[in-house]
Amino acid sequence: MTNGVACGFVLVLGLAIGSFLNVVAHRVPAGESVVSPPSACPRCGHEIRNRHNVPVLGWLVLRGRCFDCAEPISARYPLVEAGTGLMFALVALRFGGETEGWRLLPAYLTFAAVSVALALIDLDVHRLPDVIVLPSYPVLALLLAIGGDGDALVRAALGAVGLGAFFFVVWYVAPGGMGFGDVKLSGLVGAMTAYLTWGTLLVGAFLGFVLGAVAGVLLMAGGKAGRKTAVPFGPFMVLGAWSAILGAGYLGDFYLESLGF
Incomplete structure (x- = not known):
């Protein structure tokens, strides 16, 4: 199977x-x-028919309205489907160029799905449910182990503990700044970024804080939030992590190499 065909297959999988x-x-x-x-x-309350449940196409065929009551269907549904498909394709491009990369693909596709689900839920209800976060630890650990790189696995474990400890300290010192769900999520972010390189971990964690801060400033500037308004941090954590995983992590590698690490 060529890389292009594989990416197309993964794209369709991501839509579903x-x-x-x-x-x-x-x-x-x-x-x-x-x-x-x-x-x-x-x-x-009418059940959605199978022919209308096709990702993206179903919404387009219905012109964004329920077949039975003609009420509008949120554009969020096809956007999430298309966004997940695109994300899956990017992951396939990132890891599909070599044998070891293909072995890592299941782990990072799973992390992509977990990231999308948690980001959506955090945006909706400002929570990162344990029922998703906690089982992801053993599942992703097992999938990473399939990659067969012992050194990378050790680095992932250290990354999970290190970033988790850092977030715990931040939460303990300033509990209003983030929720404990962010602390639990940080271990996943630390593991999945550190498995690749320490630079990827560094950039992923840094970008999470930067993106969260920028969003907070923009919301306050637009009058949609105040100093004490709770802004969900989970989406920015996973966005920073994925920016690093998909390419920006090389900046962290370059920085650490310039310091002699």
Whole structure:
């Protein structure tokens, strides 16, 4: 299978996963099952037909309206589907160039799905559910182990502990600045970035704080937030991590090399 064909397959997979993540983001915070009952219109309650449940295309065919009650369907649904598909394709491009990269692909695709789900939920309800975060630790550890690089696994473990400890100190010293869910998520971010390089961890963590700070300033400047307004930090943590994983981590590697590390 060529890299282009593989990326196309992963893109389609990402579209389907994105459709499922819409369900996860809606139901998990409410404590509902993500497998039953079938998806239905939140306004009229009619079950969504299979032909209308095709990622992105279903929304376009319906012109953004429910087939039964004609009420608008949020554009967020196709945007999440398309965004997840694009993210999966970028991950395939990042890791699909060599044999070791293909072995890492399941781990980073899983982390991508987890990242999207947590970002959506944090934006909606300002929570990072343990039911998603905690099981991700053993699952991602197992998938990374398939990569077979012992040194990288040790680095991932140290990255998880190190970044987790740093976030814990920040949370303990200034508990209003972030939630404890961010502390638990930081271990995942630390592991998945440090597995690649220490520079990737450095850039991923740094960008998370920078992006969060910039967003906070913009929200205050636009009058949509004040000094004490709680801004979800999870989305910026995963955005910073993925910026580093997909390429920006090389800046961190260059910086550490210039210091002699």
